[in-house]
Amino acid sequence: MSRTVEKLRELKLRENEVLKMGGEDAVRKHQEKGKLTARERLFHLFDPGTFQELDALVTHRCTHFGMEDTFIPADGVITGHGLVDGRPVFAYAQDFTARGGSLGEMHAKKITKVQDLALKAGAPVVGMNDSGGARIQEGVDALAGFGEIFTRNADASGVIPQICAIMGPTAGGAVYSPGMMDWVFMVKDSSYMFITGPDVIRSVTGEVIDFESLGGAMTHAVKSGVAHFAVDSDMAAIEGIRELLTYFPSNNMEDPPVKDLGDDPFRVEPALDSLIPDAANAAYDVRTLIKLLADGGEMFETQPLFAPNIVTGFVRMNGRSTGVIANQPAVMAGCLDIDASDKAARFIRFCDAFNIPLITIADVPGFLPGSSQEWGGIIRHGAKLLWSYVEATVPKILLITRKAYGGAYIAMSSKHLGADMVFAWPTAEIAVMGAEGAANIIHRREIREAPDPARTRREKKEAYEALFSNPYIAASRGYVDAVIQPSETRPRIIGALEALGSKRVQKPARKHGNIPL
Structure with missing residues (x-):
């Protein structure tokens, strides 16, 4: 056998050894749980x-606790790059079949290399988490690895899109x-995510809680808002990632991709003329409105289960990727609260970072009143929403x-x-407020002293409605640019977006413009 043939054979043996991942038994058990392997x-x-x-x-170099004799294929994480919908993307996927996908020094270096390459190339990065956590045999080297990853997450924020799929355990610093x-x-x-697990919580606080209730997909999608999407399978997550990426540019120096769905930009929607109920307090689903406006009636809603009193998501308007923020009258009358403010602010900042225009649809009676909101910090959380809109330089409709x-x-x-x-x-x-509340404040004494208080209250309410409960005073001040027929909304918004396509704004210089929220 020639030396060259021998070397090629050695390469093939090494490749095959890695492709076995954690071994046949580990892979079979993994797949029996309905999970895909990392590859x-x-x-x-x-x-x-x-x-x-x-x-x-790549292999680890730990020599403690017998690790010098332990082989971990690919050191428990598969990394690389390829094309998604024809565009370059970098990615990593932790391999739970190989030593539980635990993160050690070299495991982390593989991830950070991919992060560095993605940032250099101006391409999105996708991470797939499925890990038992830090490799405790490696001590501080494992902790250092987490820190290096976090640093790159921060450096890439607002520069390239970063998407994560939690497909197994993710705990402690890994979250x-x-x-x-x-x-x-x-x-x-x-999958689940938490800082401290049920056993630690029980030992420290006495609280008894299971993994799913503490940090499962639905917990984070509904309660904490940490998860933007809760899906039924690995494949559903992957399909969601692929679709989500179609709305984003590869980096913050590019415009979003244009995708022609064959919809007429001048299309009128007669159904919009009757969408608003006659009764002032009657609800309607704002998603119906959004889909009637969007190309092909398509919307990719984000965080649909968290703070449902506000709707956020991506649509296309004449092929152009556009972000939508809308009050949801069907939930809490569309009031703004702490969670809705955070949800919307984060969405606005993402769209602004990646040059995605914004459409806001307002039907909002106010901020949610109550001591729990005040004590929870509605002032500072609501301020995030204000701050995000003011900061955004993309076209805003x-x-x-x-x-x-x-x-x-x-x-x-x-x-x-x-x-x-x-x-x-x-x-x-x-x-400033609804007609009934305004009448009760402005005409309090007159109503109280009237022979028929109910009638007087009604009359004052109607008078206030006639004067203020309309768009025309705001239009007379220039605060509303046009009062339009609802059915003509789509072409008006598309026309505005086209007119503003070359918008440029120079904001006052800051030491660091991307202040964390």
């Missing part, structure tokens, strides 16, 4: 035949990298459909916060 996840993420693995032959990334998918019944009261009117991308164009339907009510 299967990456093969499904990338366009067929485009995935190229990096650092497959902070997903928490620093832009979008987090979690797979139901097979506001549509007021019905109620726009008080501070919530201002907060929902009003002209005063820098909205470029503001449209209102004839059903819009732009005022």
